[in-house]
Amino acid sequence: MKLIFDLFKKKLPKEEIDPMKKFLIVGLGNIGAEYVNTRHNIGFKIVDFLAKKHNAEFSTVKLGALAEVKLKGRTLFLLKPNTYMNLSGKAVQYWMEKEKIAKENILVITDDLNLPFGTIRIKPKGSDGGHNGLKNIQLLLNTTDYPRFRFGISDDFKKGKQVDYVLGEWDEEEKEKLKERYEVSADAVESFALAGLGNTMSAFNGK
Structure with missing residues (x-):
């Protein structure tokens, strides 16, 4: 009887999350009010939308802001x-290692x-395509072999105006269309976690 009582007194170990059921969804962007609504910050906007959809709040953590969503x-x-x-790779590397993802x-x-504009292309790997965020992630992870979700912003700019365009804000027509694009993008991220990469690529690429 005493043995049973002693067993109940012991604290049960904290339930561990199966590593294969943990996902790190990284939205790339720049911090600062001047960048909030720029084309370059679409990664931030999509994870913001996903967090809001699931009533999750971001907390300031080491190297970034983090929200946790439970999904089936x-x-x-x-x-x-x-x-x-x-320097996006620093945060990606740190949280991958910390959460063992x-x-x-x-x-x-x-x-x-x-x-x-608005086109989705999800791939299991690939080059950085000249994108500085992907370039740094590739450098620190020492691989190009990781899934990425590319959101089209088009190349509707004049010669020599690429930086101004990328760091510029969406026009009014784009802002209106983004509402639906955020929903589709959030569905694609959820599909990645629930249905896997291959099924998600088939369902959402070019959508």
């Missing part, structure tokens, strides 16, 4: 690095000049 037995860590775009379970959301 999965745990999604939504990360917005505060390192500025060019495999690289196939991370999804990096970024803008892409080579895709028409």
Whole structure:
């Protein structure tokens, strides 16, 4: 009887989350009021939308802001690095290691000049495509083999105006269309965690 009582007195270990059910969803962007509504910050906007959809709040943490979403037995860590775009890899590397998340379970959301506005392209790996955020992630992870979610911002700018365009704000027509694009993007992220990369690519690429 005493043995049973002693067993009840012992604290049960904290339940561990299965590493394969943990996902790191990284929205790339730049911190600061001047960047909030720029095309380059679409990654931030998509994870903001996803957090709001699930009533999750971001907390300031090491190297960024983090929100946690529970989704049908999965745990999604939504990360917005505060390192500025060019050093995004520091935050990605730190939180992957801290939460023991495999690289196939991370999804990096970024803008892409080579895709028409609002087009989604999800891939299991690839080059940085000249994107400084992806370039730094590749450098610190020492691989190009990690899933990424490219959101098209189009290349509708005059020669020599690329930086102004990327760091410029959406026009009124784009802002209106973004409302629906955020919903589709959030569905794609959820599909990545629930249905897997291959099924998500088939369902959402080009959508």
